[in-house]
Amino acid sequence: xxxxxxxxxxxxxxxxxxxxxxxxxxxxxxxxxxxxxxxxxxxxxxxxxxxxxxxxxxxxxxxxxxxxxxxxxxxxxxxxxxxxxxxxxxxxxxxxxxxxxxxxxxxxxxxxxxxxxxxxxxxxxxxxxxxxxxxxxxxxxxxxxxxxxxxxxxxxxxxxxxxxxxxxxxxxxxxxxxxxxxxxxxxxxxx
Numbered sequence: 001x002x003x004x005x006x007x008x009x010x011x012x013x014x015x016x017x018x019x020x021x022x023x024x025x026x027x028x029x030x031x032x033x034x035x036x037x038x039x040x041x042x043x044x045x046x047x048x049x050x051x052x053x054x055x056x057x058x059x060x061x062x063x064x065x066x067x068x069x070x071x072x073x074x075x076x077x078x079x080x081x082x083x084x085x086x087x088x089x090x091x092x093x094x095x096x097x098x099x100x101x102x103x104x105x106x107x108x109x110x111x112x113x114x115x116x117x118x119x120x121x122x123x124x125x126x127x128x129x130x131x132x133x134x135x136x137x138x139x140x141x142x143x144x145x146x147x148x149x150x151x152x153x154x155x156x157x158x159x160x161x162x163x164x165x166x167x168x169x170x171x172x173x174x175x176x177x178x179x180x181x182x183x184x185x186x187x188x189x190x191x
Contacts, residue, residue, distance in 0.1 A: 002086055003110070007176050014173070014181060015093040015108060022097055031057060031096045038082070038092035038109075043075050050096055058103055060190060067103050067188045069163045071096075074107050074186060077156040082109035083179060093183075102166075104187040111182045116172050119182065126157050127167035134162040160186050 003011075015035045022028050031053050034046055051068060058064050075094075082090045093108040111119065129137065138158050161168050170184035 003083075003091075003176065003179065007179070008091060011091060011108075011110060011175060011181055012093075018093075018106070018108075018183075019095060022095060027099050028097050029057075029099075031098060033093075033095045035093045036091070037089040038075070038078055038094070039088075039090065040079065043079060046094065047072065047075065054096070054103070057098065058190065063103060063188050063190055066163050066165075067105075070160045070186045070188065071105055073156055073159045073163070074105065074184075077160075078107060078109045080156075081111070081115075083111055098190070101190055102187040103190055104185055106183060106185045108181055108183040110175060110179050111172075113174070113176075113178055113180050116180045116182070120170070120172060122157055123168065123170050123184070126161050129161070131162070131165065134158060138162055164188055 012035055019030070019033050022030050032050050050071065054064055054067065078092050079090060082092060084090050091110055095106045097104055097106070126134070126137070138155065141155055141158060157168065164186045166187050166189065168184050168186050170182065173181045175181050
C-alpha cells in the first residue's frame, strides 16, 4: 500500500476529530486513545495497558472478559486485514471509552476500496442476526469455513458481534481512489 503524506494526514485528522467529539461529550469517558502504527509489539503493549485501566474502571468481571475477547479479535482483524504501507506500518486508531451503560472501543484502519462493499455486506448481514442465528453461523463457519489467503475464515466479525451481544456499528469513508477508512465500534453492556 502506498499512501501519500496528505492521505495519511487526512486519516489521522479524522481520528483526531472523532477523539475530540468523544472528549467533549459529557456522557462519555475516554479511557485510552491511540493513533499510529499497530505493529505486533505495540498491539500487545496496548492490550496490556487497556486491561489494567479497564480493571480499575469496570467492576463486572464478566463484562471485562467479554470486552477483552472482542477487543483482541478486533486488533487481530486489523493486523490481519488492515492495509500495510511500504514500511510495514498498519495505520490504525483505537479509542476505548465508557458511558454509564456501555464499555466501547472504536477502531479505524485503512482498507483497499475493492474490499469495502463485501465488508459492508458482511457487517450488515451479521449485525442483523439474533444470538441464536449468530451461534449457528459461528459453528457453521468453524466446521466448514473456507480460509482466505490471509488465513481468515470470516469468524472475526461473527465473534465480535456474538461476544459483545451488540451489533458493531461501522462506517466507511473514501480516503483515495484505492483506499478507504474503515471504522467500527464494539460495545459491551455494563448492566
